[in-house]
Amino acid sequence: MDSMITIGKRKLRALYQKIRTGKPISLENCIVKGFSLSEYRDIYNLNKNEYVTITISSAENAVFMPRSDKDRTCVDFSWAIFNPTDSVCGTVFDKSEFQGGDVDFSYVKTEYDLSFADCSFNHATVKFVGCKFGEQDLIFSRVDMGGSDFYFHVSDFKKGDLDFSESQGLSGRIQIASCNFEQRNLNFFDMQNSDGDFIFTDFELSSGSIGFTNSEIRSLLCYRVVFSIRADFDVGSARYISIQNSTIGNTLILGNEGYRNYINICLLGTLNLGQIRILNQFSKHLFRQQKKIYCPESIFDSDNPSIAGDRKPTPADMVGFYEQHLDLTWELCDTSYAEKAQQLRVLKENATTMGNYTLEDQYYLLARRYQNLSKIDSQTIQFHQLKNSRAANEVQHYYLAWVGILLGTIAGFLSFSVEAILLDIMCGAYATKPFKFLCSVLLLITGFAGSYALLNHNAGIFCYGTTVPSSSPLILSIYFSFFQFFQVDCGITIVSPIAHTISLVQKTLGMIILAVFTVSYTRKIIK
Secondary structure, eight states: OTTSEEEOHHHHHHHHHHHHTTOOEEOTTEEEESEEHHHHHHHTTOOTTOOEEEOEEEOTTOEEEOSSTTOOEEEEOTTEEEOOSOTTTOEEOTTOEEEEEEEEOTTOEESSOEEOTTOEEEEEEEEEESOEEOSSOEEOTTOBOTTOEEEEESOEEEEEEEEOTTOBOOOSEEEEESOEEEEEEEEOTTOEEEEEEEEEEEEEEOSEEEEOTTOEEEEEEEEEEEEOSOEEEOOSBOSEEEEESOEESSEEEESOSTTSSOOEEEOTTOEESSEEEEOSOOOTHHHHTOEEEEOSSOOOOTTOHHHHTTSOOOHHHHHHHHHHTSSOOOEEEEOOHHHHHHHHHHHHHHHHHHTOHHHHHHHHHHHHHHHHHHHHHHHHHHHHHHHHHHHTTOOSSHHHHHHHHHHHHHHHHHHHHHHIIIIIIITHHHHTOHHHHHHHHHHHHHHHHHHHHHHHHHSOOEEEOTTSOOOOHHHHHHHHHHHHHTTOOOSEEEOOHHHHHHHHHHHHHHHHHHHHHHHHHHHHHHO
C-alpha cells in the first residue's frame, strides 16, 4: 500500500475537474478516500439527481475507503453513466478493496460490462438501487464479501450475466427485490457463503437461468417470485430454503443428493405449474423444522391501494419504498402442522404428475399425519388468541369460551388418536404399506386367539360339531379367530358370555379395518 497513490480531498478536486471536462480518469493502484459524485454535484451546483457521465480507464487494484471513521461513505458513484474507454472490457474494478461504509452505485446506467471480480468488501453496504444495465455482464466472481450486504432493488437487467460464482465470506445478505430481468443469467455457483442469506422478492424470471449448484449458503428465501425458467437450487449445503407465495412454471430443483445435511424446505403458498424435484432422499427432517418467511414491515405491493392510492405506483414509488426499507426485516418462523400438510399435499400431486408413486405415498402419509396433529394444534392457537383477547378486554364470557376450547381439544385428541391407531397403524399407513396392514391383521388375529385360548384353558367355551377338525386348543383358537375377523361362519359356537363379547369386538374391529383399508387402497389405486 506504500507504493500506491493516495487521492485525498485535494486530489479529488482535480479528479472531479477531469470528470467535468469529460476526460478519462484512472484509479488503478490508488487509495481513494471519500470519492463521491454527490459531492461532485454540490461543487458544480448540479441537481442532486442529475446523471454524471464518467469515463474510467481502469480502477483495478484500488482501495476505496471513507475519509474518516465518522464518514459513512466509502465511495459514491450514484447517478453515474459509465462510459469506459474500452467498450469490450467495460468498467473494471477488479482486485480492488472497499473498506467499510456505503458503497453506492444507485441509479447507475451502463451499456457495458461492470466487473468487480476478485474484489474484497469489508463490512460494506453495497447498493444498486434503481439501476439500468444493458446487455452486458455484472460480475462479482471470486469476490470476498467479508460480512457485507448487497442490495439490488428496482433495477433493470437486460441480457448478460449477474455472476457471483466462487464468491466467499458473506455473513450478511444478497437481496434482489422488484427487479426487471429481460434475459439474464443469475450465476451463484460454487460459492462458500455458509453464513450468508440470499433473499429474492417481487420479480419474475421469464428467460435466462438461475443456479446455486454446489454452493454453501445459510438460507435461500424467495417471496413472490415467478420462476418461468428452470431454477437450479441444488446447493451443496443450506439450512433453509423457503419458496413462499411464488409460482413455479418450469422445473425447480431443490436440496442436494442424499443425507449430507438436512435442508429445511418450505413451499408455503406456492403454486406449482411445473415440476418440483427435491434431491434429498425423503425424510421428515426436511419438513419438521421448516421455516416460513415473515416480514413485520409490509413489502411494497403494487396492487395495494392503501399504499398507492387510486393510481398504480410508478417505478419511482417502488424505488422510494425500497430506499426506506433497504434492509427488509425478514424473520423465519415455524410453520404450523396445517401449513406443513398443505405443502405436502402440493408435493404429493407433484409426485403423481412425475409418476413417482412411491414418493407420492410418502408425501401423502406425512400430510395425513400433520393434518391429524393440526386438529390439536388449532385448539392451542385458539387458546392463545383467547388469552390475548382477554388481556385486551376484547372478549366476553371468557370461561365459557375456555370450556369450549377445552372440549374441542379433547375431541381433537380423541379424533387424532382414533385416526392414528386405526388408519396409520392398523390400516398400513393409510393403505400406502399393504405389508404393514397384513402384519397388523395377523397380529390382531393372533392376539384374539390368545384370549380365546386362555378362556378355553380355564373353562371350555367352544361348542362344535364334526365339521370342525379336531386339533389342539391353541390351533382351534387361531382357527376360530381367523374366521371371526373375516366375518365367516366356521361352525363353532361360543358358550361363554365373556368370549362372546370378545368375539363381537373382534368382528366389529375386523369389519371396520377391512372396510377402511379397502376404501383407502381403492383411492390409492385410482389416483
